[in-house]
Amino acid sequence: MPEVLILGGTGEARALAARLADDGVDVISSLAGRVRNPRLPVGDVRIGGFGGREGLADYLRENGVGTLVDATHPFAARITPNAVDACDDADVPYLRLARPAWEPGPRDRWTRVPDIAAAARAVADRGGRVFLTTGRQDVSAFAGVDNAWFLIRVVDEPDTALPPHHLVLRSRGPYTLANERALIDEHRLDLIVTKNSGGSLTSAKLHVAAERGIEVIVVDRPPEPAGTLSVSTVEEAMERVRGLLG
Known part of the structure; x- marks a missing residue:
């Protein structure tokens, strides 16, 4: 049974999967399947959607997921609110890992x-x-x-x-x-x-x-759901996941 489900497809998702696996945490990474030959992370991988909020909530319950880490692309606007709602439905902790946005400099x-x-x-x-x-x-x-x-x-x-x-x-x-x-x-x-x-x-x-x-x-990026637990680095995500898993 996976303890951590990572909604992935980003470099940060792959790095987090590798770090968690090194720590002995059972990890499964989920990829949307929009890239034909994606770079695969360490550990178990599933490819394809869940069937919206309800399907993801069912998956979390049926597979005993302890924590969900949403490390999808900042422009994957549909999956993030679905993941937040599914975690609420299934009573599973949710963590958003989103890299910081670029900021313009004086010459830009x-x-x-x-x-x-x-x-x-x-x-x-x-x-x-x-x-x-x-x-x-x-x-x-x-x-x-x-x-x-x-x-x-x-x-x-x-x-x-x-x-x-x-x-x-x-x-x-x-x-x-x-x-x-x-x-x-x-x-x-x-x-x-x-x-x-x-x-x-x-x-x-x-x-x-x-x-x-x-x-x-x-x-510009679409807005993130309000009130969600969010970090911007893999190291911060590791600390949060350790705490959520107890």
Whole structure:
């Protein structure tokens, strides 16, 4: 019976699973299955959804889960409220592990927008040569933008509508400053679109944008459920989980 269920898919989730396993804690990691060949964490893994709040609550009860750690991506907006509610239903402690958001520095030219639709409108207003790094599920929002050329960087090939002028680049981070400088120069990119995912794996493009004076359209994170127990590092999560498991 797993003592800890990690809702994963992030580097922090994999690191936490490894740390807990080293401590002798039974861990099972759950991945949504949206990436075809995900990086798998240490320990047992299940892939696919639970069937919403009710299905997750049933899983927690039936499998004797002692603690749920929600270490999903900051933009996985649907699973987090479902997990909070399911833990309430099943009387299982809930912990949110979410990496800190990026913050602009003095040299950054950020335009912050509330969602992907607003990002697409901002690109349509500007045109140019766009580095689109929001993930394959959001590419279709830019399909109607015909006055810009897009370099679309994704892990898996998009299966939705694409903008008329584009090149798809399949790639997986982490990315270095040298790599991002070369890519931006090669394709003469003058606008970057990203979600505020936080972390170091994909932040190099922001540093290059600041160096070059390139504008970055940054999609703000969806709000987290109010009143939840939340930490921002794997070390903090380890301490909290130890306490929750007694």
